[in-house]
Amino acid sequence: MRLLLVEDDPMAADLLIDRLRCDGDIVAYAENGEAGLAQATQDAFDVLIVDRLMPKLDGLTMVRQLREQGADTPVLFLTALDSVDDRVAGFAAGGDDYLVKPFAYEELRARLEALMRRKQLAQDTMLTLADLTMDVIARRVTRGAQEITLQAREFSLLEYLLRHKGQVVTRSMLLENVWHYNFDTQTNVIDVHISRLRNKLDKEFSAPLLHTLRGRGFVLQSADKLGDL
Amino acid sequence: MRRLLRVSSFRAVLVYLGLFLASTGIVLLFLHGQINRALTSNNDKAVWRDAAMMNQSYALGGLSEVEKLVAQQSQLSGVGVYLLADGLGRYIAGNVPAFPAPADTQMQEDGWLHLRLQAPFAEARARLVRFDDNLVLLIGRDLSAQQATMADLARSFFIALLLLAVFGVIGGGLMGRQALARVENINQSLRAIISGDFSARIAPSSSQDELADLEAQINQMLARIESLMLAMREVTDNLAHDLRSPLTRLRARLEKLSLSAQKTGQADDIEQGLADIDQLLSLFTAVLNLSRMEAGTGDMQQQKIAVKPLADEVMELYQAVFEEAGWTLDYVVDKAATTAHIIGDRHLLAQALINLLENALVHGVGSPPHLTLSLTRRDQQIIIAVTDTGSGVDDHQLAHIRQRFVRLDESRSRPGNGLGLSLVDAICRRHGGQLHLSNHRPSGLRCEICLMVRE
Numbered sequence: 001m002r003l004l005l006v007e008d009d010p011m012a013a014d015l016l017i018d019r020l021r022c023d024g025d026i027v028a029y030a031e032n033g034e035a036g037l038a039q040a041t042q043d044a045f046d047v048l049i050v051d052r053l054m055p056k057l058d059g060l061t062m063v064r065q066l067r068e069q070g071a072d073t074p075v076l077f078l079t080a081l082d083s084v085d086d087r088v089a090g091f092a093a094g095g096d097d098y099l100v101k102p103f104a105y106e107e108l109r110a111r112l113e114a115l116m117r118r119k120q121l122a123q124d125t126m127l128t129l130a131d132l133t134m135d136v137i138a139r140r141v142t143r144g145a146q147e148i149t150l151q152a153r154e155f156s157l158l159e160y161l162l163r164h165k166g167q168v169v170t171r172s173m174l175l176e177n178v179w180h181y182n183f184d185t186q187t188n189v190i191d192v193h194i195s196r197l198r199n200k201l202d203k204e205f206s207a208p209l210l211h212t213l214r215g216r217g218f219v220l221q222s223a224d225k226l227g228d229l
Numbered sequence: 230m231r232r233l234l235r236v237s238s239f240r241a242v243l244v245y246l247g248l249f250l251a252s253t254g255i256v257l258l259f260l261h262g263q264i265n266r267a268l269t270s271n272n273d274k275a276v277w278r279d280a281a282m283m284n285q286s287y288a289l290g291g292l293s294e295v296e297k298l299v300a301q302q303s304q305l306s307g308v309g310v311y312l313l314a315d316g317l318g319r320y321i322a323g324n325v326p327a328f329p330a331p332a333d334t335q336m337q338e339d340g341w342l343h344l345r346l347q348a349p350f351a352e353a354r355a356r357l358v359r360f361d362d363n364l365v366l367l368i369g370r371d372l373s374a375q376q377a378t379m380a381d382l383a384r385s386f387f388i389a390l391l392l393l394a395v396f397g398v399i400g401g402g403l404m405g406r407q408a409l410a411r412v413e414n415i416n417q418s419l420r421a422i423i424s425g426d427f428s429a430r431i432a433p434s435s436s437q438d439e440l441a442d443l444e445a446q447i448n449q450m451l452a453r454i455e456s457l458m459l460a461m462r463e464v465t466d467n468l469a470h471d472l473r474s475p476l477t478r479l480r481a482r483l484e485k486l487s488l489s490a491q492k493t494g495q496a497d498d499i500e501q502g503l504a505d506i507d508q509l510l511s512l513f514t515a516v517l518n519l520s521r522m523e524a525g526t527g528d529m530q531q532q533k534i535a536v537k538p539l540a541d542e543v544m545e546l547y548q549a550v551f552e553e554a555g556w557t558l559d560y561v562v563d564k565a566a567t568t569a570h571i572i573g574d575r576h577l578l579a580q581a582l583i584n585l586l587e588n589a590l591v592h593g594v595g596s597p598p599h600l601t602l603s604l605t606r607r608d609q610q611i612i613i614a615v616t617d618t619g620s621g622v623d624d625h626q627l628a629h630i631r632q633r634f635v636r637l638d639e640s641r642s643r644p645g646n647g648l649g650l651s652l653v654d655a656i657c658r659r660h661g662g663q664l665h666l667s668n669h670r671p672s673g674l675r676c677e678i679c680l681m682v683r684e
Binding site: 009011012015016018019022053080081100101102103104105153179181182183184185186187188189192193195196215 | 466469470473474476477478479480481482484485488500503506507510511542545546547549550553576579580583587590591649
């Protein structure tokens with residue numbers, strides 16, 4: 001993945017760039033919004049990671065200007081501000097996702113992957129993985145020849161996982177995108193819903209599709225392809 | 230009207246009006262008496278003049294002269310009362326045929342007679358003039374004209390008093406209404422501020438009275454509070470930023486270390502370190518959110534929210550968690566509550582309800598564990614109540630558990646930071662509502678979020 005990191009704290013940037021490069025990403029770095037805007041308009045990137053509070057040109061303004069120039073590169077905001085309004089302002093300026101500092105690297109990774117593949121998701125109405133098929137319009141899910149009955153929220157959950165099949169999806173991503181809550185809960189509420197979905201999805205089949213990756217999140221993938229993650 | 234009666238200026242006007250009407254009434258009564266006396270005195274003078282004239286004519290011409298004069302006077306005016314009689318009271322001349330019966334005659338203290346006469350006269354005030362033993366003249370004035378005048382006057386005075394009272398009450402009402410409107414203006418601004426809008430100000434009125442002074446003072450106070458709040462917000466934002474930056478680096482370093490530590494076997498310690506950072510952060514975030522919420526500096530959406538769908542969603546999210554943990558659930562919505570709307574922030578209210586549910590899940594485990602979520606409409610309030618079957622809380626501790634960092638001894642070993650109920654409390658207050666805590670019989674804690682319904 002080609003990434004541009006715009007962050008005014010060089011030490012934090014170094015640490016992050018190290019990790020991203022270890023995972024095989026190509027990372028460019030800009031120290032402030034002005035330099036970031038210049039780089040983002042010159043080169044092509046898959047995703048921009050932009051800190052919100054920066055000298056010279058803050059992240060919000062930078063992204064707003066970038067969008068005015070017609071660039072639609074996905075933007076992930078990093079921020080120390082976590083109120084709902086800050087979040088709303090981030091999306092209003094043209095951000096695509098929002099991550100509050102400090103964050104787990106795996107959380108960032110998962111969200112970058114999601115943003116990167118967002119373009120490919122398009123508006124497919126037939127989603128498939130191995131022998132699992134979802135017809136979004138008819139609201140029908142089948143695995144092999146067998147129909148699987150899901151409740152409304154289970155359907156949304158599976159739809160989100162299918163649209164991000166093969167990607168690690170974190171608990172907070174699910175809470176934000178399936179339930180539309182953007183605060184953390186103290187209990188294992190997401191795990192419970194995942195395990196219920198897994199019961200319906202995998203229990204009677206030999207090849208499990210819904211996996212839990214410890215410390216990272218969940219992934220919907222055929223077992224034989226899990227090694228890549 | 231009852232509201233108007235509570236307004237001090239209207240009450241003051243009513244009291245003043247009462248006193249004013251009473252004193253005016255006394256003055257008018259006095260005036261009435263004076264006028265009556267003046268009219269009577271005028272009458273008396275006229276009678277004296279008449280009598281003097283009669284005496285003179287008797288001295289000059291005797292009986293025949295007086296008789297002529299009396300007959301002449303009797304025909305002259307409608308108000309004069311004359312009766313010339315002999316020693317035995319027999320009629321000689323005049324416009325009154327005979328002396329009235331003793332019952333119709335009343336001797337007054339000033340020596341005048343008050344008579345009740347036959348038509349065309351009604352009542353008269355008269356004197357007796359004795360010319361000699363054989364000739365007596367009753368001379369006086371009919372009172373009906375004066376009485377009619379005095380009655381007219383009394384009626385006018387009464388109407389004046391009545392008009393005074395009516396105008397006074399109307400004026401007082403208008404003044405009270407005006408004062409009420411201005412006080413209501415102040416109250417409205419203050420309500421906005423209490424619910425967290427620190428930029429609200431009282432609209433200045435055009436008048437320059439003590440209320441305008443009060444408004445100006447309150448506005449100054451509000452400006453000061455707002456600047457303090459902004460300063461505090463800046464401090465917390467800076468603190469958030471400055472604390473989060475090193476934590477971000479620390480976390481990244483630990484993550485980096487944990488990659489290489491897998492080989493040396495120290496990975497567990499580092500994992501623990503990461504977990505500690507996350508706990509520290511979640512505590513920090515909770516304190517920050519709570520402070521912002523309590524100070525009213527936190528951002529809050531003001532949307533119209535249907536309460537039942539919001540509770541449905543939260544319940545749907547948590548039902549599975551409770552069931553997995555072996556709880557049974559009841560979700561009761563009374564009919565009047567199904568359509569209730571409130572104004573507020575969906576995220577905050579969902580968080581408040583989730584906090585209560587998670588609280589029950591951790592602290593309210595009973596045997597058997599059971600949870601009731603109910604939505605009830607009570608007048609203008611919607612009550613979202615979460616009731617568990619746990620051991621509840623000692624009555625004397627009920628008031629404390631909503632305070633920051635309060636964790637009862639028996640719950641110290643359980644997860645949590647002691648801020649959950651404080652945040653629920655702050656969210657409720659920020660929405661103009663309250664959090665009620667009570668023990669539920671036979672056992673369990675009942676937490677009620679009470680919010681005002683908006684139609």
